[in-house]
Amino acid sequence: MKYEILLYYKYTNIRNPEKCMFEQRALCEKLGLKGRIIVAHEGINGTLEGTVKSTRAYIRAMKKQRGFSNIHWKKSEGNGDAFPKLSVKVRSEIVSLHLGKKSDIDPKKITGIHLSPQTLRSWYEKGEKFTIIDMRNDYEHKVGAFAGSVCPPMKNFRDLPKVLPELKRFKNKKVLTVCTGGVRCEKASGYLVKKGFKDVYQLDGGIVSYMEKYPGDDFKGSLYVFDGRVTMAFDPKTGKREIIGKCEKCKTFTENxxxxxxxxxxxxxxxxxxxxxxxxxxxxxxxxxxxxxxxxx
Incomplete structure (x- = not known):
């Protein structure tokens, strides 16, 4: 039996998050899906695992719902053990910057320019001058990151305002924000734009989408993921990649x-x-x- 993991998000107005939560829970239980879904007035953010038949049925059902028809689905191979249970919750934000209602970033109004994986690859090939800013938590990029990227010391996403001073040197340069699947970069890139950064892009679909098209290119190490796999190799069939993570005790290379x-x-x-x-x-x-x-x- 083949399993599949879905990673997705959508910034869209949800008038009744509680109603959406119950509908999502019922749909996932019906299809036997496990994972995590966060619903808020600003949208939905989820990671689910199930049989390929079940995940595809979920996608079909979502496409019929208002506001969810054009979601960018990121799919990867699962093993049936990525999540112990199903969790569907209502939150104030689908990713938390904790800026408050008046200062919050609405990606539907302000966000960085979406850059496709293909265009990023062409930037590398042409020798384009740009700086990648990794918007993930510090424990995530320790095991894998784009070569030469700037990795601010954030314990969690809401630390972004705290690290802004050290990013100001890139204010007048071309910058590309990256994260796992793209949901954090929607707000992070918008935050930079709001703070006066002149030339801000975000990697469309996140690192996952780039690694689907260019496994082993430019991104070094493995990708940290928020499920039972913990890390994801660029080439799942061979598992080959450069291990860059180091043991915090003895400094030997590890991904454990x-x-x-x-x-x-x-x-x-x-x-x-x-x-x-x-x-x-x-x-x-x-x-x-x-x-x-x-x-x-």
Whole structure:
């Protein structure tokens, strides 16, 4: 049985998010889909897994719904274990910048120019001068990123305003924002435009769409994903890619993510199997967390 993972979003006006939430939950349960969906007045953002038959039925159903007919679907191979359950929730934003209602970015009104993967590839081939700004969290780009990209130290997306001062040197240059599937860049690029950046683009469909067309080109390492796979290789058939992630303990190359063994922390970090074994099969981000775990054991 073949499984498929769908990654998608759509900024569109949803008048009744609660009603949409119940409809989405009913549809996914009917089709046996698992994953996460966030619904807000500003739109919908989801990652789902199911059999290919079920995911295609979901797409057909969504295309019949007002506001969802022209969603850009990102598809990748699944294994049936990407998600333990289905979660459909209503939030104030589908990706949280926490700027407040008056300062929030509406991608339907202000956003960077969409750049196709094909055009980005041509930029590389022509030697175009541009700067890639990675809008993902710091733990994501540690395992993979575009060569030469600027990776601001953001713990989460709402840190963008905090790192703006160090991005101001690119204000008058051509910049391209990138993220996993594109949803964060819709707001991030719009935020840069609002702050006076002159020449702002966003990678249409995100890194996932680029890797579908150009596996192994320009993006080094593997792609962090928010499901049971944790990382995604550019060439799923061979799994070949350059490993750039480094163990936070011994600095050897690894793509193994672990959650801090302190149940009150759970910080995610890159730790090799050897270092995990040295601490009894659990990884700890600090001695403090290790000691707390011992006390609470």
């Amino acid at each position: 993510y672990e959650d801090c063994g302190n149940s009150f922390c759970h910080k995610q970090m890159l730790v090799c199997d050897t270092c995990v074994a040295k601490t009894g099969g659990k990884a700890f981000c600090s001695k403090r967390c290790m000691n707390k775990a011992k006390v609470n054991a």
